[in-house]
Amino acid sequence: xxxxxxxxxxxxxxxxxxxxxxxxxxxxxxxxxxxxxxxxxxxxxxxxxxxxxxxxxxxxxxxxxxxxxxxxxxxxxxxxxxxxxxxxxxxxxxxxxxxxxxx
Numbered sequence: 001x002x003x004x005x006x007x008x009x010x011x012x013x014x015x016x017x018x019x020x021x022x023x024x025x026x027x028x029x030x031x032x033x034x035x036x037x038x039x040x041x042x043x044x045x046x047x048x049x050x051x052x053x054x055x056x057x058x059x060x061x062x063x064x065x066x067x068x069x070x071x072x073x074x075x076x077x078x079x080x081x082x083x084x085x086x087x088x089x090x091x092x093x094x095x096x097x098x099x100x101x102x103x
Contacts, residue, residue: 021037032076035073043096043097055073
């Protein structure tokens with residue numbers, strides 16, 4: 001809470017709803033679908049359907065290890081559901097484009 005008792009931006013984000021699509025859960029698993037949900041929700045806020053963020057931010061949102069998030073993101077990329085515009089470029093934040101059609 002801030003000094004006036006309102007939730008901080010980080011608290012609001014932690015309380016936000018993350019969509020988990022049944023069809024994706026059946027294709028993969030709950031964690032992969034949850035990671036897609038994080039990227040999908042954040043990309044929906046961008047006119048280009050892109051999420052600019054780090055593996056650590058995604059991992060912290062779901063309270064998992066960064067390496068675990070990386071493994072599931074690799075699966076989402078292999079399935080063609082997300083595209084990382086900076087894939088393999090060290091030191092640059094990831095720019096994930098949401099390629100899925102779950103809405």
